[in-house]
Amino acid sequence: xxxxxxxxxxxxxxxxxxxxxxxxxxxxxxxxxxxxxxxxxxxxxxxxxxxxxxxxxxxxxxxxxxxxxxxxxxxxxxxxxxxxxxxxxxxxxxxxxxxxxxxxxxxxxxxxxxxxxxxxxxxxxxxxxxxxxxxxxxxxxxxxxxxxxxxxxxxxxxxxxxxxxxxxxxxxxxxxxxxxxxxxxxxxxxxxxxxxxxxxxxxxxxxxxxxxxxxxxxxxxxxxxxxxxxxxxxxxxxxxxxxxxxxxxxxxxxxxxxxxxxxxxxxxxxxxxxxxxxxxxxxxxxxxxxxxxxxxx
Ligand code: HEM
Numbered sequence: 622x623x624x625x626x627x628x629x630x631x632x633x634x635x636x637x638x639x640x641x642x643x644x645x646x647x648x649x650x651x652x653x654x655x656x657x658x659x660x661x662x663x664x665x666x667x668x669x670x671x672x673x674x675x676x677x678x679x680x681x682x683x684x685x686x687x688x689x690x691x692x693x694x695x696x697x698x699x700x701x702x703x704x705x706x707x708x709x710x711x712x713x714x715x716x717x718x719x720x721x722x723x724x725x726x727x728x729x730x731x732x733x734x735x736x737x738x739x740x741x742x743x744x745x746x747x748x749x750x751x752x753x754x755x756x757x758x759x760x761x762x763x764x765x766x767x768x769x770x771x772x773x774x775x776x777x778x779x780x781x782x783x784x785x786x787x788x789x790x791x792x793x794x795x796x797x798x799x800x801x802x803x804x805x806x807x808x809x810x811x812x813x814x815x816x817x818x819x820x821x822x823x824x825x826x827x828x829x830x831x832x833x834x835x836x837x838x839x840x841x842x843x844x845x846x847x848x849x850x851x852x853x854x855x856x857x858x859x860x861x862x863x864x865x866x867x868x869x870x871x872x873x874x875x876x877x878x879x880x881x882x883x884x885x886x887x888x889x890x891x892x893x894x895x896x897x898x899x900x901x902x903x904x905x906x907x908x909x910x911x912x913x914x915x916x917x918x
Contacts, residue, residue, distance in 0.1 A: 622747035623635050623671060623858070624859065624864070625860045626864075627660070627704070628660070629660050629661065630661055630662055630664065630864065631660050631661070631662040631726070632659055632660050632663055632861070632863055632864045633663070633864065633865045633866075633867055634857060634858050634859075634860050634864050634865070634867070635867045635869055635875055636857045636866065636867065636868050636869060637869045637872045637876070638857070638873060638876075638878045639873040639874070639876070639881075639882045641855070641856050642868045642869075642873050642882060642888070643750075643854060643858045643872065643881075643888070644855065645847065645857060645866065645868060646692065646847075646857065646868065646885055646888035646889075646890070647887075647889075648827065648852050648855065648889060649687075649847055650850055650853055651847035651849055651850070652686055652687050652848055652850055653666045653674055653680075653684055653685060653687065653846070653847065653848065653890070654686045654848055654850070655670050655671050655680075655807075655808075655848055656820055656848065657671075657848070658862065658863055659862075659863030659864070659865070660863065663864075663865050665767065665862060666764075666765075666846070666865060666878075667764075667773075667798075667848070667865070668762055669763070670684055670764055670846065671684075672749055672781075673760070673763045673764050673781055673785070674764060674800075674804070676785065676794070679796070681697065681796050681797075681799060681800045681804075682695070682796060682797055682800060682852055683789065683800055683804070683805075683845075683890070683892075687697070687889055691793050691889035691890075692889065692891075695795045695797075696872060696893055697749075697893075699710050699797055699889065699893040699894075700893035700894075700895075700896075702703075702732045703742075703894050703896065704896050704897065705768060706742070706794055706897060707896050707897045707900035707901075709873070710904070711897075711900055711901050711904040711909075712904060715734065715737055715738035715741065716738065716901075716904050716905055717908060717912075718734050718910050719734050719735065719738060719813060719905045719908075720905050720906075720908035720909040720912055721736055721908075721909075721912060722813070723813060723816050723817045723820050723905055723912035724816065724817075724820055724909050724912060724913055725744060725817065725820070727914070730754065731756045731810055731813055731814070731817075732749075732754040732757065732758075732806070732810050733749040733750065734749070735749070735806055735809050735810050735813060736749040736753060736757055736802050736806050737749035739801050739802050739805075739806055739809065740753075740791060740792060740798070740801075740802045740903065742798070742801065743792035743793065743795050743797075743798035743801070743802070744791060744792055744798075746791060747791060747802075748790070749802075752787065753788065753791060753802070754789060754801065756783075756784035756785070756787045756788050757784075757788065757802060757803045757804075757806050757807070758785050759761060759775075759780055759781055759784035760781070760785060760799075760803035760804055761782075761804060761807045763775070763781045763790065775779070781916070784803070785799065785803070787805045788802055791830055797893075801894070805842075808840045808841070808842060808883075808898075809840075809901070809902075811840040812838035812839060812840045812898075813838065813902075813905070815837055815838045815840065816837070816838040816864070816902065816905065817833060819834060819838075820909060827915070831903050831906050831907060832903070833902075834902075834906045835880060835899050835902045835903050835906060836879070836880075838902045838906075839874075839878075839879075839880055839883045839898070839899065839902070840871070840883070841870040841871045841873075841874040841882060841884075842870050842871065842883075843869070843870070843871045844867045844868060844869045844870060844871070844872060844891075845867075845868050845885070846863065846865060846867060846868075847865075847866040847867075847868060848862075848866070849861065849862050849864055849866060868903060870882055870883060870885070880899065881910065884898075
């Protein structure tokens, strides 16, 4: 935990501990309203989230305010739908291609392969290509990239807007689909890269069970942002309404690996894909074993 406050410039409270993250995530004093206020960099970050991660001014679900009711009916419906798909079994050409890539036998680039596997949740004929993967890279970087030259260029060329429009068009305007294929996809790709590294170690791949291989491939978001609605303090430190609270999931998860922190299980904002993502990764690992003719465990 640490608070970094430079008057007029920056005010953040960084939380790295999984137990404190759980407590903060459940605390109603912290929300995702992202009202631009506080010192300069705080306002820039808040404006950026609202500008990039929205469609027609409506925030994408993972950056939407808490609201009066949680889980939202849409959040619960998404989770039920994804759970049904996971229970039915995840298979098909995309899984075969990802499994081959994990074994080092297939054609990359993995970003496009993974984006297509996720995109097909939202559009049966989804085809990822170089342009859609480039758009995902822009969406992944834009909320936290403050390189002034790049920002100028991206502003002049409307790069972020065009990236978001392309991703939205491919999923019929579905906001969860834009998030999944443009933002969350980077965590899945990092997980697949971790899986490929495991596979390349013969001893590790023969020793690991499917669930152990999947657990090592769950990559948490680097951080999620909360904005206090009042001043106060927690075990993680003191804050004011101007403080940005950074729940650093990746660091917390590395110290205490598991699914709970990575998907914020049990929180009002918990990820509706928290069982589907592990099911996809398990399907990929099993297919890699089957393709290689090694036993499944
Ligand atoms: C490795 C992959 C993924 C990880 C680690 C992950 C993690 C998370 C986390 C931590 C949150 C909470 C964000 C916050 O409270 O600020 C979240 C929210 C969300 N995730 Fe995921 N996610 C992943 C993939 C996906 C995918 C593939 C989808 C869609 C198919 C998805 C859909 C959502 C949605 C809709 C929310 C917003 C829930 C709400 O507040 O209503 N996620 N995810």
